[in-house]
Amino acid sequence: MSPGRIKAPDVSHKVILYIEALSVSFDGFKALNDLSLYINDGELRCLIGANGAGKTTLMDVITGKTRCDSGQVYFGQTVDLLKHDEAAIARLGIGRKFQKPTVFEALSVSENLELSLKTGKGVWFTLMAKLDSEQRDRIDAVLTTIGLSALRHKPAGVLSHGQKQWLEIGMLLVSDPRLMLIDEPVAGMTAQETEKTAELLTSLAGERTVVVVEHDMEFVRSIARTVTVLHQGSVLAEGTMDQVQNNPAVVEVYLGEES
Numbered sequence: 001m002s003p004g005r006i007k008a009p010d011v012s013h014k015v016i017l018y019i020e021a022l023s024v025s026f027d028g029f030k031a032l033n034d035l036s037l038y039i040n041d042g043e044l045r046c047l048i049g050a051n052g053a054g055k056t057t058l059m060d061v062i063t064g065k066t067r068c069d070s071g072q073v074y075f076g077q078t079v080d081l082l083k084h085d086e087a088a089i090a091r092l093g094i095g096r097k098f099q100k101p102t103v104f105e106a107l108s109v110s111e112n113l114e115l116s117l118k119t120g121k122g123v124w125f126t127l128m129a130k131l132d133s134e135q136r137d138r139i140d141a142v143l144t145t146i147g148l149s150a151l152r153h154k155p156a157g158v159l160s161h162g163q164k165q166w167l168e169i170g171m172l173l174v175s176d177p178r179l180m181l182i183d184e185p186v187a188g189m190t191a192q193e194t195e196k197t198a199e200l201l202t203s204l205a206g207e208r209t210v211v212v213v214e215h216d217m218e219f220v221r222s223i224a225r226t227v228t229v230l231h232q233g234s235v236l237a238e239g240t241m242d243q244v245q246n247n248p249a250v251v252e253v254y255l256g257e258e259s
């Protein structure tokens, strides 16, 4: 278990994230409108929806960045996420990756991972402090998972866009999150990088739960077992990619726009 992590969520009912009747408004505009959504432990779930559908707001509420007006958000059976702040939610094992990579370009790939392992201690302290053997093993394992072992001593600035995104996924992985929320992982990637990302995220699910917000339909098709479509702050449809793609309401409000 990673340092500072509180006990694992109770997933005895198989659900790791319960979102019930969630509403958020900004100046009277309902960004989330009575939204209910359940994510099973170990799932790889994709969230799709047109611009403004509420995807980011939903991630913001789950991670404690935005307060809701009403509703419930539970991590497992017992942990009421609405009672925790952002830092506490991260310590509970919920990690989030934003769309834009925020790696430190002048630092090496493994130094970036070290920084994530020992957050809150400052860059200088972190780079000077020696890793213990467990931490070293953890970083080695993450480098292998993200496919960057051979580049570990290279400055992150020389990585391709795709490699930076994998490094950032690695920066989440070092803290061993149980639930990972990943925003548009393949935006701007080459076809080959996209394929590798699909493999990476698929390999992470099972042991962890992965929720991906993504616009790239080919990618969603390649990774998702269940797709949830948001529209105007609520769930419009849920099912396999084929099911949602053939749902007339979805075609009208979202997929129709793409074709």
Ligand SMILES: Nc1ncnc2c1ncn2[C@@H]1O[C@H](COP(=O)(O)OP(=O)(O)OP(=O)(O)O)[C@@H](O)[C@H]1O
Pocket: 026, 027, 030, 031, 049, 050, 051, 052, 053, 054, 055, 056, 057, 058
């Ligand atoms: N802080 C805010 N203040 C006012 N309105 C906001 C705020 N945050 C979001 N909104 C509005 O809430 C709605 C939902 O936004 P959100 O960013 O959650 O959508 P999204 O599905 O993530 O869209 P995108 O795909 O463009 O990222 C939008 O109409 C947005 O303009």
